[in-house]
């Protein structure tokens with residue numbers, strides 16, 4: 001008797017890539033043009049997809065717009081474009097990081113991939129705020145002062 005497979009054969013392992021900005025390791029996308037300088041296509045796409053709903057709300061909802069702005073700042077701060085230092089400066093300003101204290105972290109504690117992974121259980125606004133706080137701390141080496 002031939003062995004009968006209960007489940008479809010596993011897909012061949014998909015090649016992954018590490019984002020040059022935040023270091024998130026994601027399945028490589030081959031059909032996508034670069035979406036964000038300093039980021040892998042897979043990372044930029046994940047960010048886009050994760051924020052899409054909130055971005056749409058942002059047109060009508062000032063609260064959502066604020067969260068989107070914070071997410072963009074966190075993303076830009078993790079994915080600097082060497083050709084556009086003003087964009088990084090503006091992002092750090094939005095995050096409340098003073099240029100005098102800014103540093104390049106060796107590793108980021110939170111990335112878009114972490115935000116996307118927790119989306120099922122935690123509200124996106126809460127995730128974005130935690131992510132932005134983590135980026136700020138990674139960029140300054142200073143933990144937020146306890147309230």
Ligand SMILES: [Zn+2]
Nearest residue numbers: 019021022043
């Ligand atoms: Zn990234």
